[in-house]
Amino acid sequence: xxxxHRLRVLRAVAEHGSFNRAASxxxxxxxxxxxxxxxxxxxxxxxxxxxxxxxxTLTAAGALLTETARTIEAELDQVRHRIDRLAARRPxxxxxxxxxxxxxxxxxxxxxxxxxxxxxxxTVLEAEPEDALPMVxxxxxxxxxxxxxxxxxxxxxxxxxGAAGVNWLPLTEDPLYAVLPPGHRxxxxxxxxxxxxxxxxxxxxxxxxxxxxxxxxxxxxFEPRIAASxxxxxxxxxxxxxxxxxxxxxxxxxxxxxxxxxVPLAPPxxxxxxxxxxxxxxxxxxxxxxxxxxxxxxxxxxxRAGAGxxxxxx
Numbered sequence: 001x002x003x004x005h006r007l008r009v010l011r012a013v014a015e016h017g018s019f020n021r022a023a024s025x026x027x028x029x030x031x032x033x034x035x036x037x038x039x040x041x042x043x044x045x046x047x048x049x050x051x052x053x054x055x056x057t058l059t060a061a062g063a064l065l066t067e068t069a070r071t072i073e074a075e076l077d078q079v080r081h082r083i084d085r086l087a088a089r090r091p092x093x094x095x096x097x098x099x100x101x102x103x104x105x106x107x108x109x110x111x112x113x114x115x116x117x118x119x120x121x122x123t124v125l126e127a128e129p130e131d132a133l134p135m136v137x138x139x140x141x142x143x144x145x146x147x148x149x150x151x152x153x154x155x156x157x158x159x160x161x162g163a164a165g166v167n168w169l170p171l172t173e174d175p176l177y178a179v180l181p182p183g184h185r186x187x188x189x190x191x192x193x194x195x196x197x198x199x200x201x202x203x204x205x206x207x208x209x210x211x212x213x214x215x216x217x218x219x220x221x222f223e224p225r226i227a228a229s230x231x232x233x234x235x236x237x238x239x240x241x242x243x244x245x246x247x248x249x250x251x252x253x254x255x256x257x258x259x260x261x262x263v264p265l266a267p268p269x270x271x272x273x274x275x276x277x278x279x280x281x282x283x284x285x286x287x288x289x290x291x292x293x294x295x296x297x298x299x300x301x302x303x304r305a306g307a308g309x310x311x312x313x314x
Contacts, residue, residue: 002043007069009036010048014066017055040065067164074165075281077138093287094123096132096144100233100253101274105171105302106145109294116294120287136277137165142288145295147174147272149212166277169292171299174272175264176209179240179247182259191266194248195220201227201245205236209248212270274299 012022013033023030041047048062058066097106102124110122125141132144178192186192194216202224204210210229217224227245230236233253240247241258250272254262276292278284 002065003040004072006036006040007065007072009033010040010062011066011069011073013037013049013056014058014062019051019056071165074137074139077140080139090119090121091287092121092123093285093291094125094141095291096125096127096135096141096146098128098132098146099126100250101145101147102126104252105274105295105298108298108301109291112294112297113291117287117290133166133277136279139279142278142285143292144277145274146277147274149208149272150270165280167280169276169278169296171274171276171296172303174250174252174274175269176212176248176250176271177254177262177264179237179249179254179257180261180263181240181243181246182261184246184261186263187261189263191264193220193266195222197246198222198224201225203227203236203239203245203247204229205233205247205249205253206231208272209250213248216270 009022009026009028012026013019016022016025019033019037020030022028023033026033037049044061046061047059048065050057050059095106106124110124114120114122125135127135127141127144129144129146129148132141132146135141136144178186178194178197180187186196194213198217198220202213204213204226213224228236228239230239233249234255234257236247237249237255237257237260239245241260248265249262252274276295278288278292
């Protein structure tokens with residue numbers, strides 16, 4: 001039988017790259033770490049880690065066990081949170097959400113959910129995808145309203161697959177728009193390519209849209225000139241309204257700001273993919289499933305009302 005504590009030690013070795021640093025993180029001696037790894041290898045009948053002057057390298061068996069250790073630890077965390085809730089007087093539900101999605105979809109979904117389940121004590125936590133997914137895996141949140149761009153879900157610590165241990169329920173697409181300052185030469189356009197804005201300076205409203213812009217610019221052969229960098233789409237739009245530059249803003253985050261104009265990007269239009277993440281387990285939490293359904297209903301209603309977002313700012 002594989003000892004869970006030894007898996008935890010192996011995971012620490014993998015994350016820190018050495019027996020000494022793993023020992024320090026775990027509060028053990030390097031000798032104790034070495035003994036745990038040796039015992040694990042004897043039980044398996046094959047090596048899991050190779051030490052060298054450059055550090056520790058996992059074997060294929062060691063890498064597989066490390067990924068399994070992460071899954072087991074996340075499941076144990078979930079169980080601990082669920083056991084804690086058994087003693088609660090009211091059932092509890094914690095949802096993590098990114099800011100613009102919370103503003104756009106969560107209120108209507110929560111209204112429907114609270115009406116149907118007034119007995120539930122709700123907690124809402126603001127979190128970007130890279131923080132929300134570990135919260136769901138570990139049981140700190142029962143579900144997360146989150147998003148991704150044209151790639152997979154954000155990776156977890158030490159390269160854990162973004163999809164590991166969670167289910168993804170797609171809700172809606174949130175296309176990006178070019179937001180232009182007052183009097184911009186392209187303000188009357190029906191659509192445009194970001195490359196047409198190569199001569200402009202850019203206001204960044206999010207690290208992820210910055211990553212998309214830089215990938216696109218590299219393919220189109222220009223270097224974006226950055227005028228301002230923020231982590232708030234609404235602040236970014238006020239800077240655009242002040243004439244600082246242009247910006248890429250998701251549809252649901254568009255807001256009137258000082259005479260700005262939002263112009264759709266030409267097809268194929270880049271978009272954020274908005275969805276709900278829940279833990280992957282055989283017995284889904286019923287209240288989490290109910291709120292996920294309410295979010296799906298809110299997203300569908302928003303799509304029918306106006307292509308998934310507010311009116312374009314003109």
